[in-house]
Amino acid sequence: MDIIHTDVLIIGGGLAGQRAAIGARRRGLDPIILSLVPAKRSHSAAAQGGMQASLGNCTGGAGDNEDVHFADTVHGSDWGADQEVVRMFAHTAPKAIRELAGWGVPWNRVARGEHEVVVDGKMQAMEERDAAHGLITARNFGGTAKWRACYVSDGTGHAMLYTLSNRAIAEGIPVHERMEAIALICDGERCCGAVVRNLANGKLLAYTARATCIATGGFGRIYRVSTNAIINEGMGAAIALETGIARLANMEAVQFHPTAIFPAGILVTEGCRGDGGLLLDGAEHRFMPDYEPQKKELASRDVVSRCMEQHIAAGHGASSRFGEHLWLDIRLLGSEHIDTRLREVKEICRYFLGVDPAHELIPVRPAQHYSMGGIRTDSSGQSPHLSGLFAAGEAACWDMHGFNRLGGNSVAEAVVAGMIVGESIADFCASPAGDLRVSSALVADACAAQARELEAIAEQRGKESVYDLTLAMQDTMTARVGIFRDGDNLATAVEELAQLQARARAIGLRSNAPGANPELVAAYRLRRMLKLAQCVALGALQRTESRGAHFRADYPRRDDARWLRRTLCHWDGGERPQIDYEALDVMRMELPPGWRGYGAKDYLPHPDTEQRQRQVDELAQRYSDNREQRQEALMPFLHLLPAHLRAPNQRLEDTP
């Protein structure tokens, strides 16, 4: 048994993991990154449309700042987010993008003068300022008051991930590729590293570390139709759950993206609509204004996806031999725009649909896209339940997205969280709690337990096929725990998933090939995916309200009085997850609950909302001419950030 000792074990080589590793390295620690695949192939590379940061350089973004970004994000979250964390995020995002600009990301830039843009279906002229020429530009995205999504054509995630990966290579950070963490090593109080399976040769090994950070991305593949990479199976969240100590939060908050191409489920970016694209129904009627007169196609994703499904259910879909769908129309943007700003979209349409989007409509339908839930952390990125365990990026529930994430906020979160968590890890390692004394027996036991489990799977020789069971799980999730949910379907889903878990114990492998053995991989992952699916389904069943992406047809209203709470799951070794809740404190919110500006207008208010709103209004009035004091009085947050990230962000209007 090989054991590798390191200061910091970062599980995941996407944007979050790479940036956290760089942070730890710069504080003098030795990090190792693990990744299922070559790091640059992590799913972050597939992010297309943009990264939100309130630079306010372009005309569409004029007047933007952290306050507006904060408010948009809280509205987007349907008040499910931790507002302190949203503040930390909005404040750090401009720094993140500027750092990436320094390191080499070729962000698209503002070009001075007049340009034709498409707004609300019509061509109009927009003038860019002289002074902004050459600064980072931005495009419009859903649920935002300003053009704030900075972009690199529609290969934003690719450019960001390559730049960060290359930076990490420059700093000599090793990436151990094709290495899968399959269990955390944990002494009951502290996380001490992970048991890892080499996916190239099938061997087990152990990594011990003073700090372990899970940055493994989302778990979209528990659903049948998902925009996610096929490696997005949530194994990081699952192994945290299996410690029985760490907790997952808000697992029922699952986002469905409006525009996945139909039927393949491959994403075409929200940038299509941000740049002026429209949604049309089977009769080629632009239907979104009928549902959302203000934001139309650019309401938040949860709202647009629901309208689309509702419209299809009302019989207005277009039909194809694969089923019903709607159309995305970007013809009006013109081929020059598509050739320069939406190149990946064009390629995807060409290869997977045989469609030229400059001249033809794109068939789309909502598909699972993003996991708001994940490993619960505090604002520093550490698990409040298991010392030495950190999480960042989509795998975490740091909780800046609440029940719905805004487009462009996720790659931004991944990098910002990496910047912050890298520092927290270094602080932890420098503190007495960061010492690690791990017994070799503990490590050996953890490895032996995994080896036994793998052997048991290989030897159980049952009749079930792992692939059939995986499909059954995905079908249950898509059919019963999807965009529209209700008590009956959710209760059935919970039962079906429990049955599948039982059947998974009767999987018989058909291959016992030495080495990687992809069928064995599918089998040990399925058990863990089923646990995550159970957390999602049970959380959704118990949450008898509608909030953000979690919509209950039988409880269509947001219910702040009962449900302004974060769901926490843990697994104590039994057959089902245990669920409890932590309250969100209205009296500490900078932005008390209200209407989002789109979507349903009626909700059941929290008893404290009125009082808090009065306080907030008063304080805002009292400090109306001093932004810093106002923030201190309303909701201080700067103290939560590492010292070097606290300075204000300069904008064009601040320059002489």
Place this chain on the structure above:
Amino acid sequence: MTEAAKNAGARELEFAILRHNPADPDSVPREQVFTLHEAAGMTLFIALNELRQHQDASLQFDFVCRAGICGSCGMLINGRPGLACRTLTADLPRRIQLAPLPGFELIGDLSVNTGKWMRGMSERLETWVHDQALEQLDIDALEQPMEPEQAEAIYELERCIECGCCVGACGSAMMHEDFVGAVGLNQIARFRLDPRDKREDADYYALVGDESGVFGCMTLLGCEDVCPKDLPLATQIAFLRRRMTAAVIARG
């Protein structure tokens, strides 16, 4: 009607796949033939997964994004390097030959270790922005401006997904194991274009001014032919060769 639409659904496809599992001491490279009923819109991603799920669970291959973005699934498709995920079976003849991408360490069947190769290339060519001032990068201040066209020109080369198809199609790479390939030379071209990178031609010359670099290319143009991102590889290599020649002359 497109070729794809005409073929859909009608055929029994024959997949001849080159199999070998280096982790199994008894394994010898061999071709295995599978048949599969073609479905509408079937890609090699769908087909290979069906084969693994229903016919041979030990079949190894790599997919990640399955959308032509991540570069995991480069393989030889009827002898030609390409991305399997976005190749429609309807565009191929009934008999489809699949083999691992040459030039890379074999992991098993169609899975090769492009990651290790690419990391080595990055370390060797130092594919990152070199600038002393980065130590003091002020991330609170306005970013340095850049001409919009310049940013777009950099992105044009930045689009490389390190899939390895250009290496698999390269005669020079097959002859010299340490040839950096079009992918490596494209990286040099990308950073050379980037005003943020303060390296000069003499620095680049030290990295690629020899037979394992820009002078090893035999201009067979296989790389540009197969590049799934349509990168202007041949032009870039030719340009780089001129600059590197100039650099050596300047040095005297």
